[in-house]
Amino acid sequence: MHELSICQSMLDIVERTMNQHPGAKLKTIRLDIGKGSTIEPILLTDAFAIITEGGPFAGVELEINSIPIGGSCRACGKSFTYQELALGCPECGSTDIVIESGMELDIRELEIDEPEGDTEKGREEE
């Protein structure tokens, strides 16, 4: 279950960010995970619960946003999205394709409660 080590390195980044906000309380971690990455969101959620249990991040919510796989075909020039990783172009069947999105694992946003009571977010909400 490589989700455990992925989760651990994600939490290292989160911890560094939280160190810049002393006294703040982390509420939610929002992740973008591409459907083409090898990460199972359910396993990542389980790993997160195991790692954070009893620690400073216990009870923090993990929100996972699945990113569809997007690519284009060099043979026919079409762009497309997949729900699962595929090896060929859905239009012409060529394997000469470029995958442009859907492989990512990004921390999109951290929702933090500042000690003064005002809420600051890691990034603007869209």
Ligand SMILES: [Zn+2]
């Ligand atoms: Zn094609």
